[in-house]
Amino acid sequence: MHPLLASRARLGAYLLGWAPIALLLTGIARSQGWSWAEAACLALPLCLLAALLFLSAWFLCRALPLGRTIEGLGGHGAAWGMAAALMGGLWAGLAWILARLLAWIPGLGALPQRVDTALPVLTGLGVLLYLAAVALSYLLLAQDRALEAERKGAELQLLAQESELKALRAQLNPHFLFNSLNSLSALTAVDPVRAREMCVLLSDFLRRSLGLGERRLVALREELELARAYLAIEQIRFGARLQLAWTVDAAAEPALLPTLLLQPLVENAIKHGIAALPEGGTLSVAADVLEGHVVLRVDNPLDPDSPAPQGLGLGLRQVRQRLLGRFGNRARFEAAVQDGIHRVTLVFPLEVEP
Numbered sequence: 103m104h105p106l107l108a109s110r111a112r113l114g115a116y117l118l119g120w121a122p123i124a125l126l127l128t129g130i131a132r133s134q135g136w137s138w139a140e141a142a143c144l145a146l147p148l149c150l151l152a153a154l155l156f157l158s159a160w161f162l163c164r165a166l167p168l169g170r171t172i173e174g175l176g177g178h179g180a181a182w183g184m185a186a187a188l189m190g191g192l193w194a195g196l197a198w199i200l201a202r203l204l205a206w207i208p209g210l211g212a213l214p215q216r217v218d219t220a221l222p223v224l225t226g227l228g229v230l231l232y233l234a235a236v237a238l239s240y241l242l243l244a245q246d247r248a249l250e251a252e253r254k255g256a257e258l259q260l261l262a263q264e265s266e267l268k269a270l271r272a273q274l275n276p277h278f279l280f281n282s283l284n285s286l287s288a289l290t291a292v293d294p295v296r297a298r299e300m301c302v303l304l305s306d307f308l309r310r311s312l313g314l315g316e317r318r319l320v321a322l323r324e325e326l327e328l329a330r331a332y333l334a335i336e337q338i339r340f341g342a343r344l345q346l347a348w349t350v351d352a353a354a355e356p357a358l359l360p361t362l363l364l365q366p367l368v369e370n371a372i373k374h375g376i377a378a379l380p381e382g383g384t385l386s387v388a389a390d391v392l393e394g395h396v397v398l399r400v401d402n403p404l405d406p407d408s409p410a411p412q413g414l415g416l417g418l419r420q421v422r423q424r425l426l427g428r429f430g431n432r433a434r435f436e437a438a439v440q441d442g443i444h445r446v447t448l449v450f451p452l453e454v455e456p
Contacts, residue, residue, distance in 0.1 A: 343382025
């Protein structure tokens with residue numbers, strides 16, 4: 103379908119663009135001694151006919167895409183010239199017919215004779231207007247190609263994000279299961295009650311993670327529930343060494359964010375923070391709403407004797423990329439160590455399901 107006919111806005115702008123041409127044609131006719139009635143009655147319908155007739159330039163341009171070589175443009179030029187001459191002559195012929203139809207109106211009886219005299223000028227003007235339509239058609243084709251390339255780029259980016267999420271789940275679940283099964287094996291002999299409790303918690307965590315893994319966006323509330331299920335299992339592993347502090351504003355819970363964005367943060371806090379400290383420590387998760395944005399923080403203590411982290415690990419890099427990939431420059435990711443506390447802060451717009 104012609105792109106100008108597919109969009110009312112484009113079609114309206116295109117037809118409006120013919121108004122100055124109608125005024126120009128009226129002015130030319132007036133300069134040749136035509137009356138205002140003769141000039142206006144011919145120029146307005148003639149420009150409307152040209153607007154409709156020269157839409158055909160788009161089909162020619164689509165059949166003759168612009169090449170990168172001069173030879174290709176030379177071949178196209180011959181086709182453009184022939185089409186312009188044909189359409190310019192056809193437009194002048196329509197002016198000849200229109201003049202004779204309008205001659206029946208009182209005061210326009212001299213119009214056929216005036217048009218006969220102006221036929222060469224009208225033909226030349228039609229050629230120029232058709233070539234302008236050719237240029238406009240190539241611009242529309244270039245714009246449509248750019249939009250198509252942008253759409254395909256967005257699709258590829260979406261596929262890349264989905265592949266990244268699958269890779270994240272592939273890394274997360276086996277690692278977590280390995281540690282949990284080891285702890286479960288140890289607990290079976292010494293504390294069967296806690297081993298059964300751990301089995302139930304592990305089943306609940308896997309059910310939740312599989313359910314969330316099929317969606318691109320989830321509410322922060324669901325991410326927090328998954329993190330709580332994960333940390334409940336880790337508390338059985340670490341016992342009193344792992345303390346939890348939750349500070350969550352209820353207004354932040356419906357906020358949408360990419361799936362499994364919080365999980366790598368709490369796993370990172372356990373693996374590189376709590377697990378490395380003989381006495382353990384407190385893992386803190388906080389979520390607040392500030393000026394239309396959600397501020398999500400995960401804090402954990404670090405071993406003061408361990409070397410300062412250089413850059414971001416794989417898990418944190420993935421979280422940062424997925425956060426910015428979803429929200430762009432409306433989001434912010436920060437990771438820093440201060441006074442023996444490692445803090446990761448995510449700031450993103452508060453968006454909820456409609």
